[in-house]
Amino acid sequence: MQLFKEMAKAVIEGDEEQAVLLAKETLTKGVDPTEAIEKGFSEGMKEVGRRFEKLEIYLPEVIISADAMVAGVEIFREHLLAKGGEISPKTVLLGTIQGDVHDIGKNIVRIMLESNGFRVYDLGRDVPVVQFIEKVKELNPDLIGVSALMTTTMVHMPKLIEALQENGLRDKVKVMLGGAPVLPEWAKQIGADGYGESAMEAVRVAKRLVGLEGRGKGDET
Ligand code: B12
Structure with missing residues (x-):
């Protein structure tokens, strides 16, 4: 899905603003947030890991990417939490x-x-x-x-x-x-x-x- 690719790109580029915007767009379009986290943001972070391993990028860039991912995931948090309480609490x-x-x-x-x-x-x-x-x-x-x-x-x-x-x-x-x-x-x-x-x-x-x-x-x- 194009949206997932853009989410991955936002994390790779460390674009926090874009990550937040895309997370909001995902919700508006009714895409499953869980799927969006796994196939969008997480895929981006995997690529960041690969580039870090190959020394194509350094720690400060990883930190910026991590911040973008955290900001994007935060948008989904409330939405996902609203689903909670379906089972007996463990x-x-x-x-x-x-x-x-x-x-x-x-x-x-x-x-x-x-x-x-x-x-x-x-x-x-x-x-x-x-x-x-x-x-x-x-x-x-x-x-x-x-x-x-x-x-x-x-x-x-x-x-x-x-x-x-x-x-x-x-x-x-x-x-x-x-x-x-x-x-x-x-x-x-x-x-x-x-x-x-x-x-x-x-x-x-x-x-x-x-x-x-x-x-x-x-x-x-
Ligand atoms: C982002 C990142 C950072 C960020 C972390 C920010 C943060 N708040 O977490 C920063 C920049 C701070 C960082 C620092 C360091 N990092 Co770093 N980092 C990464 C990177 C690129 C991505 C990790 C990540 O967030 N992935 C995305 C998330 C979503 O995936 P995940 O964590 O795997 O989680 C998923 C599953 O694993 C699972 N899961 C996770 N936890 C749990 C728990 C349970 C119970 C279950 C069931 C499932 C589960 O579910 C998650 C979602 O699906 C990895 C590369 C990589 N390949 O992993 C390197 C990596 C982990 N880092 C590495 C290193 C070496 C470091 C530093 C030592 C660098 C340095 N020279 O200072 C320091 C560590 C300092 C320390 N003492 O911990 C190495 C580790 C090598 C090794 N020895 O194994 C890696 C592999 C990079 C590399 N190839 O060299 N890092």
């Missing part, structure tokens, strides 16, 4: 693992979970394992969603699972992992309950793990 504790400040994907996952009726406690980014543990004790969530965008921070994910075990909490809460470098095989290997490769998938996996409908691709553990 609680998800969400955060990007320690050492990692990437939170765009995690924030999209939050919006998607909330718009599907989940109550989400977002611990933000760079969240130490010990903070996850404290919050599990305090809030008794049904599910923990953990995001990592770097191979160097993924290594803290097994530490979280171990810490849950050590604190006698592992049987009380499900664990779902995600983020670009995370693979379903790895999630299974470290003893997580599920994996989601996208925000849409995160909702399906979360529903299955808390005993609601749906079944995800990577969560046959």
Whole structure:
């Protein structure tokens, strides 16, 4: 769809104003916001990642693109949240693992979970394992969603699972992992309950793990 291509372009060019305009246009045209985020803005951010890897662009450009994406997604937020509350509320504790400040994907996952009726406690980014543990004790969530965008921070994910075990909490809460470098095989290997490769998938996996409908691709553990 041409509109999705323009959305991707706005993110690649770091054009915040255009990203906002296009998000509004999407809503006016009745296009599904979820699809627009995945096929428009996210595709743009993937291209930004590729260019960054090839050293065609540098960090400041990535930051500008990230800002454009965040501004565009924000337009959809309210619209999507209005859909929330369709299912009985289950609680998800969400955060990007320690050492990692990437939170765009995690924030999209939050919006998607909330718009599907989940109550989400977002611990933000760079969240130490010990903070996850404290919050599990305090809030008794049904599910923990953990995001990592770097191979160097993924290594803290097994530490979280171990810490849950050590604190006698592992049987009380499900664990779902995600983020670009995370693979379903790895999630299974470290003893997580599920994996989601996208925000849409995160909702399906979360529903299955808390005993609601749906079944995800990577969560046959
Ligand atoms: C944007 C970006 C940034 C922004 C982040 C802004 C922000 N607020 O998040 C800024 C500029 C700050 C940044 C900084 C850095 N970055 Co950076 N960054 C990226 C980039 C280009 C895009 C990431 C992104 O937002 N993608 C778009 C979102 C929508 O996709 P996503 O995050 O994958 O999320 C989707 C799914 O994965 C899934 N998902 C995500 N989380 C979860 C959680 C759950 C539970 C589930 C089920 C699903 C799920 O759903 C989401 C939506 O569908 C990537 C490139 C890439 N290929 O990923 C590099 C990248 C991740 N960065 C990288 C690096 C190295 C850095 C820096 C260290 C750079 C530096 N030299 O300082 C710093 C990191 C500092 C730190 N300590 O964290 C590397 C990581 C390499 C590695 N070791 O693995 C990458 C891969 C680029 C590269 N090829 O070198 N970065």
